[in-house]
Amino acid sequence: MKAIITGGAGFLGSHLCDLLLLKGHEVICVDNLITGSAQNIEHIESDRFTYLEHDVTKPLYFGDRIDYVFHLASPASPIDYFALPIQTLKVGALGTYNMLGLAKEHAARFLLASTSEVYGDPLVNPQPETYWGNVNPIGPRGVYDEAKRYGEAITMAYHRYHGMDTRIARIFNTYGPRMRAGDGRVVPNFINQALRGEDLTVYGDGSQTRSFCYVSDLVDGLFRLMMSDFSDPVNIGNPGEMTVLEFAEVVVGIIGSDSRVVFEDLPVDDPKVRRPDISRAKDVLGWEPVVGLEEGLKETIRYFEKPIRGSY
Ligand SMILES: NC(=O)c1ccc[n+]([C@@H]2O[C@H](COP(=O)([O-])OP(=O)(O)OC[C@H]3O[C@@H](n4cnc5c(N)ncnc54)[C@H](O)[C@@H]3O)[C@@H](O)[C@H]2O)c1
Numbered sequence: 001m002k003a004i005i006t007g008g009a010g011f012l013g014s015h016l017c018d019l020l021l022l023k024g025h026e027v028i029c030v031d032n033l034i035t036g037s038a039q040n041i042e043h044i045e046s047d048r049f050t051y052l053e054h055d056v057t058k059p060l061y062f063g064d065r066i067d068y069v070f071h072l073a074s075p076a077s078p079i080d081y082f083a084l085p086i087q088t089l090k091v092g093a094l095g096t097y098n099m100l101g102l103a104k105e106h107a108a109r110f111l112l113a114s115t116s117e118v119y120g121d122p123l124v125n126p127q128p129e130t131y132w133g134n135v136n137p138i139g140p141r142g143v144y145d146e147a148k149r150y151g152e153a154i155t156m157a158y159h160r161y162h163g164m165d166t167r168i169a170r171i172f173n174t175y176g177p178r179m180r181a182g183d184g185r186v187v188p189n190f191i192n193q194a195l196r197g198e199d200l201t202v203y204g205d206g207s208q209t210r211s212f213c214y215v216s217d218l219v220d221g222l223f224r225l226m227m228s229d230f231s232d233p234v235n236i237g238n239p240g241e242m243t244v245l246e247f248a249e250v251v252v253g254i255i256g257s258d259s260r261v262v263f264e265d266l267p268v269d270d271p272k273v274r275r276p277d278i279s280r281a282k283d284v285l286g287w288e289p290v291v292g293l294e295e296g297l298k299e300t301i302r303y304f305e306k307p308i309r310g311s312y
Pocket residue numbers: 006007008009010011012013030031032033034035036037054055056057071072073074075076077091095113114115116170171172173174175
């Protein structure tokens with residue numbers, strides 16, 4: 001089978017490239033490197049792998065057969081989408097439109113990498129797929145949340161109107177090797193601060209909750225969803241929930257640093273709780289995460305201590 005992975009040189013996309021190659025598929029990785037890095041895929045030597053530098057907000061045509069389109073291209077961390085608000089909206093809207101068009105032309109199956117951010121600052125915890133969310137469309141996070149909500153809407157429209165075979169993965173916080181040290185997300189932040197013996201920056205009072213999924217579990221969930229026959233959204237994430245303060249203690253404990261915690265202002269519209277209800281993923285995909293937090297964190301810490309490429 002031949003698959004396109006947009007955003008394939010990013011954190012999740014590069015692990016998905018590895019997984020598909022491991023399973024014997026052909027992979028075309030399409031990326032414009034706006035937040036990704038060629039280093040994330042430099043370990044790949046397979047002749048079933050092709051890299052194409054391209055901005056998916058511009059149309060893309062292939063003469064050869066394409067069977068699957070995994071559409072992951074999008075800035076994903078708040079630091080990135082605050083700095084790139086228009087690019088984020090464009091890749092969610094034009095990029096998704098273009099990739100749906102490409103999939104339609106090839107009668108290929110299409111998967112959208114959506115996000116738990118479609119639930120905004122949720123009034124329901126844990127969040128099931130049936131919850132419609134609580135998003136501020138005009139706040140600074142709106143550029144990401146609404147781009148993804150639009151992406152879901154156009155994906156369902158192509159499914160209903162054109163009868164296309166589509167999938168929507170609502171991805172919750174994921175961590176692992178190949179995250180960027182400075183991408184502002186809590187896992188690389190805490191690990192790198194603790195490794196340097198610096199204080200850990202907690203936004204707000206640290207009582208907000210998060211749940212963390214290890215990257216190998218996440219890409220396994222994406223693959224299973226693509227191979228399923230289910231076209232409604234599916235949450236993919238780890239239901240283990242903890243406060244940010246508790247998470248800081250876990251990181252400091254594993255690294256054995258004497259870092260303390262310092263508090264800074266909570267960003268606008270920061271979600272107070274975040275935990276996936278994964279009943280649907282269990283029922284439909286037979287999927288649930290298998291990597292424990294300590295195991296996943298140790299692997300991620302090793303990556304930040306001494307970069308190891310291609311260790312998937
Ligand atoms: N990592 C998470 O915890 C998480 C959570 C929810 C959703 N997601 C979604 O998963 C996907 C991947 O996230 P990630 O964490 O790997 O982020 P990332 O920034 O590491 O990867 C995104 C990739 O998309 C590429 N890209 C962005 N705009 C593009 C464009 N116009 N054309 C071509 N390539 C473009 C970037 O260069 C990058 O390589 C995103 O769609 C994100 O919204 C991730």
